[in-house]
Amino acid sequence: MTIEFDIEETLERLILSASGWRGVFALNGDEESVLEQISASHRIIAGAAAFIFSQYLKKNTGDTENKPSILIGNDTRPTGKAIIEAMIPVLLSEGCNVFYTGVVAAPEIMAWARFFNEKNKNGLNKTGFIYVSASHNPIGHNGLKFGLTDGGVLAADEAVKLIADFRKLMENGDFAAKFESLLTSAEPNRIKNIYDNENEAKKQAYKAYFDFCGNVVSGGCSNLEQVMKEGLEKKPLGIVCDFNGSARTVSIDKEFFDSLGFKFKYINDKPGQIVHRIVPEGESLDPCARLLEEIHKKDSSFVLGYVPDCDGDRGNLVIYDTKINKTRSLEAQEVFALACVAELSHLVWTGEISYNDKNEALCKAAVAINDPTSMRIDRIADAFSVSVFRAEVGEANVVSLARMLREGLYDNNKYIVRILGEGSAGGNITHPSAVRDPINTVLAIAKMLSVRSNSEFSAGYKPGLFEIWCKFSGQTEKYHEDFSLADIIDSLPPFLSTPAYSPDAIMSVKTQDHALLKDKYQQIFIKEWEERKEELKKRFDICNWEAIAYNGTIEKRGLNRFGDAGKGGLKILFFDRDNREIAYIWMRGSATEPVFRIMADVKTAHTPTEGRSVKAAGAGMDVQTEKYLLEWQRSMIIKADI
Numbered sequence: 001m002t003i004e005f006d007i008e009e010t011l012e013r014l015i016l017s018a019s020g021w022r023g024v025f026a027l028n029g030d031e032e033s034v035l036e037q038i039s040a041s042h043r044i045i046a047g048a049a050a051f052i053f054s055q056y057l058k059k060n061t062g063d064t065e066n067k068p069s070i071l072i073g074n075d076t077r078p079t080g081k082a083i084i085e086a087m088i089p090v091l092l093s094e095g096c097n098v099f100y101t102g103v104v105a106a107p108e109i110m111a112w113a114r115f116f117n118e119k120n121k122n123g124l125n126k127t128g129f130i131y132v133s134a135s136h137n138p139i140g141h142n143g144l145k146f147g148l149t150d151g152g153v154l155a156a157d158e159a160v161k162l163i164a165d166f167r168k169l170m171e172n173g174d175f176a177a178k179f180e181s182l183l184t185s186a187e188p189n190r191i192k193n194i195y196d197n198e199n200e201a202k203k204q205a206y207k208a209y210f211d212f213c214g215n216v217v218s219g220g221c222s223n224l225e226q227v228m229k230e231g232l233e234k235k236p237l238g239i240v241c242d243f244n245g246s247a248r249t250v251s252i253d254k255e256f257f258d259s260l261g262f263k264f265k266y267i268n269d270k271p272g273q274i275v276h277r278i279v280p281e282g283e284s285l286d287p288c289a290r291l292l293e294e295i296h297k298k299d300s301s302f303v304l305g306y307v308p309d310c311d312g313d314r315g316n317l318v319i320y321d322t323k324i325n326k327t328r329s330l331e332a333q334e335v336f337a338l339a340c341v342a343e344l345s346h347l348v349w350t351g352e353i354s355y356n357d358k359n360e361a362l363c364k365a366a367v368a369i370n371d372p373t374s375m376r377i378d379r380i381a382d383a384f385s386v387s388v389f390r391a392e393v394g395e396a397n398v399v400s401l402a403r404m405l406r407e408g409l410y411d412n413n414k415y416i417v418r419i420l421g422e423g424s425a426g427g428n429i430t431h432p433s434a435v436r437d438p439i440n441t442v443l444a445i446a447k448m449l450s451v452r453s454n455s456e457f458s459a460g461y462k463p464g465l466f467e468i469w470c471k472f473s474g475q476t477e478k479y480h481e482d483f484s485l486a487d488i489i490d491s492l493p494p495f496l497s498t499p500a501y502s503p504d505a506i507m508s509v510k511t512q513d514h515a516l517l518k519d520k521y522q523q524i525f526i527k528e529w530e531e532r533k534e535e536l537k538k539r540f541d542i543c544n545w546e547a548i549a550y551n552g553t554i555e556k557r558g559l560n561r562f563g564d565a566g567k568g569g570l571k572i573l574f575f576d577r578d579n580r581e582i583a584y585i586w587m588r589g590s591a592t593e594p595v596f597r598i599m600a601d602v603k604t605a606h607t608p609t610e611g612r613s614v615k616a617a618g619a620g621m622d623v624q625t626e627k628y629l630l631e632w633q634r635s636m637i638i639k640a641d642i
Contacts, residue, residue, distance in 0.1 A: 006041040011170060014045070017591035018159035018396040021049065022134045022143035025079040033140035036078040043086040045170075047179045049144055050087035050130065052166045054094040056146075057126045069097040069120065071113055073104035073205070074132035075247040075311040076272040079142045083132045088194060089186035090179070100194050101201040103271050105247040105312030106131055107437040108209040110151050115208035117149035133247075133311035136279040137593070152434030155403075156396045156552055202250075210252045216433050217260075217443045219418065221350045224451070229261045231450035231464075238263035238302030239442060240295060242288035244280075245273035248312035248438070256439065262446065263301060267291055280307040280316040280426070281501040285329040289318040293327040296320045303485050304445065308438050315438025316426045317445075323486045330489075332426030333374040333497040333601075335441060338488065339428040340367060340377055342444035343419040344384045345465040348472070349451065352416060353384065359472075361385035366415040368402040370394070371550040371569040372500070372586045373423030374601045379493035383473040387415065392550040392568045393588055398422060399434050401553040406431075410553075419444075424500045424599070448488055453481070466491075496626045498599035504630060507596040509641045514589050518570050519563035520640035521587075522547075525572065528636065536574075540602075540625055542583060544575040550588075567591075583625065585633040598637065600629035 014023040025042050026033035038046075057068035070091055074080030084100065091098045099116075101109065113129045120127070127149050134141035146162060147153045154162065169175055218224045239262050243249045249271045257264040267287065268275055277284045285307055292305040303322075306315040317330045330338075347353040347365065354362050366387040369377055373390070381388045389405060391397040398420050401410070408414040421428040427436040428444065452464035463471070466488055470479040478491050498505050511517040529545065536542040549556040549565035562570055569588040576582045583602040590597055602625045 006039065007044055007170070007176065010039065010041040010045060015591065015593070016163045016166070017394070018154070018156040019394045019591055020133070020135065020143045020145045020153070021163075022137055022141055022593075024140050025083065025142035026140035029140075031138040031140040034078050035140075036082060038079050038082045038086075038142075043082070044176050044179045046083045046086040046144075047090045047182065048169055048175050049166060050090040051094060051175075051178075051182070052162060052169055053128060053130060053146055054091055054096050056162055056165065057096075057128050060126045067095045067097055069099065069116065069127045071099050071101065071109060071116060071127070071129040071201075071205075072132070073101040073109040073129070075106075076103055076245055076249070076274065077132075077134065077139060077142050077310060078272070079140075080132045083142060083144075087130065088191060090182045092186040092190050092194075093182040098194050099201045100198050101205045102198045103247050103250050104131075104202065104205055105209075105251040105308075106133060106135075106145070107313055107433065107435050107439075108205050108247075108251050110147060110435050111209040111212040111433075112205035113147065113149045114151050114212065115204070131311070135311050136309040136314065139274055139278060139310075150434060151432065152399045153396050155400045156394065157400075159396060206252060210256060212433070213252065213256060213437075213439055216430050216437075216440055217447070219346060219350060219352070219430075224350070224447075225260065227454075228447065228450045231452050232261040235449070235452070236263060236301040237304070237446060237449055238265070238295065238299055239446070240264075240288060240292045240302060240305040241266040242285075242291065242305070242307045243267070243269045243273075244275060244278070244284075244307060244310075245270060246278075246308045246310045246312050247271075248308045249273075251312060253439065260443075260446075263299070265291070265295055265302070274310070278310045279501055280309055280314065281332075281499065282329075285316060285318050289327040289329060292318055292320055296327070304442065306438050306442055312438070313436045314425065314427045315441060317441070319485055319489075321486050321489075322484050323490070331497065331499055333376070333423045333495070333499075334489070334492070335426050336369075336373065336421055336423035336428055337376050337380060337492050338448070339421070339430075339441055339444040340380050340419055341469050341488070341492065342448045342465060343428075343430060344380065344386060345468040345472075346444075346447060346451075347416065347418055348384070348468050349462075349465055352418075353386075355385070359385070364413050364415045366402075366405050366417050368398050368405060368417055368420035370398055370422040370424060371548075371555075371571055371588075372497075372597075372599050372601070373421075374495045374497045375581055375584070375603070376493040376495040377423060378581070379495075380473075383469075390550060390555050391553045393422065393424070394591060395422060395429075395436065397552055399429065402429075402431070404553060424497070445485070445488075449485060494604045495601060496604050496623060497601045498626060498630055500597060500599065505597055505599050507598060507634065507637060508594075509589070509596045509637065511641050515563040515566045517637075517640050518565055518587075519561065520642075521570075521636055522562035524636045524639050525562075528632070532632075537577075540574075540583070540628075541576045542574045543577045544579070546573045546575070547571070548573060583629060585629050587633065587637060596637070598630065598633050600626045600633065602626045602629065 027037040547559035551568035
């Protein structure tokens with residue numbers, strides 16, 4: 001078998017998307033492998049990716065002789081170093097200035113790129129980063145993320161260009177020979193110098209990230225950190241973390257939380273000590289929950305814990321729930337809802353959003369989210385007179401949408417967009433950050449608990465974040481001075497959403513043409529709607545529907561042809577007799593994994609949590625509604641997939 005054929009076969013197994021390039025890089029092809037070695041074809045593909053990105057940066061300068069600066073880092077997967085070793089010589093041969101930081105969290109290398117650009121302004125020189133990671137995929141997987149200096153990955157439209165250039169290069173069939181030439185033309189001393197300066201690069205990245213996180217949490221409010229510290233002196237807060245051997249083991253977490261006055265305990269803090277499934281969902285949260293319960297028994301101030309994925313840009317949460325006196329994990333949608341409540345209350349507390357005597361916002365503000373984010377975010381935003389805009393799944397899409405809103409490029413209005421993210425995947429992005437970050441997620445909730453109502457301000461009484469939320473959401477009776485995290489959760493708009501990574505949310509479909517699949521689905525849905533509409537009305541008060549497509553940053557409502565959604569998201573939104581949005585079903589093929597995802601989102605009587613029954617008054621919307629809608633969705637897709 002020739003190397004060219006190996007490359008072609010390997011390329012077919014790679015998934016290339018705006019969210020990242022991913023595949024199984026372990027030499028034996030096992031997605032759970034801990035082998036450090038990669039195949040010759042994977043080395044060539046990694047080198048080709050580096051070559052294409054260097055060309056991309058040179059095009060940005062308009063000067064092909066220009067020397068771009070490229071920052072490189074990796075998470076703690078075993079194959080990361082082998083991929084880096086294949087890229088550095090290529091970049092040097094292409095005349096790039098290369099800086100390698102070793103193991104680094106994704107938000108850290110992105111903060112470093114921001115800082116590097118500000119510190120090293122050099123005419124037309126451009127800076128970019130390549131990050132080696134497969135995010136939450138199994139340990140034998142790996143991949144690449146590319147970005148510039150705006151704090152996030154490449155915008156979706158730019159990522160598409162990069163992918164197209166990469167495919168064109170690989171189609172020529174002669175890159176294998178070119179790769180070997182580039183490897184040998186790189187000066188060994190320059191390669192050695194990059195590795196010799198790894199520690200210095202890591203120090204720069206660490207400091208840039210530490211300082212940046214302080215700016216993000218304060219949102220430009222000079223006294224917020226001091227107010228938090230004063231609140232923590234009166235009511236301490238303890239946080240635990242299961243690092244699971246991720247890139248966050250060598251990031252700022254321990255020092256940063258300590259600097260703000262939080263108590264902090266952790267486990268599995270050795271880089272590469274990956275002791276359980278990487279995706280921070282389900283059973284992966286159990287060790288953190290056990291740690292929290294154990295420490296809470298000794299110190300009741302410990303009520304919150306988090307588990308990051310391997311690259312550290314995502315972290316889902318566990319809490320000690322004082323309503324049921326035990327630890328439990330929070331669903332991803334629940335986490336994002338808490339973050340939205342916190343950051344919108346933050347905007348009110350700082351005065352960035354103000355209101356007239358009719359409680360109408362005096363400026364335009366928005367939340368940018370992905371299409372399967374729960375409608376509870378719409379309810380939260382409504383309480384603050386804030387708009388909600390949705391993009392297709394993919395962090396790059398949501399970040400691009402938020403930028404468009406801030407710059408007035410979406411509907412000719414400029415919006416304040418402090419919080420954005422993918423509620424279905426957990427975590428949040430807090431501006432000016434442009435990437436999910438568990439530190440921002442934890443601190444959003446921590447602010448709710450530490451920025452409390454205070455009568456000692458020079459201007460008189462100032463309500464804290466939770467009191468602000470209770471007032472704006474019409475739940476003033478739920479506020480009391482000694483509130484807990486469980487009280488905040490109980491105040492959330494009650495919705496039940498299918499977890500994105502649960503077995504019920506995942507399907508396998510044979511139809512490769514997803515537009516065709518959705519056209520067939522449309523015929524089946526319309527037929528079954530007519531057959532079920534009386535039952536739906538009687539049982540769930542579902543009286544009408546609307547089809548919506550999501551492609552990139554574009555939302556298209558009132559869809560006549562479901563196939564227009566293409567490979568993007570397709571949502572069927574349901575309305576009650578008063579034309580209120582009360583539920584939806586959704587579908588989309590993953591761009592980073594070979595799966596087809598489905599989900600349902602329904603309004604309930606109160607937030608469903610372990611140990612509490614859920615039954616809505618009147619409408620009949622309960623935990624069975626989500627199950628009914630999801631099973632209906634699955635059955636229709638199966639019928640369409642023939």
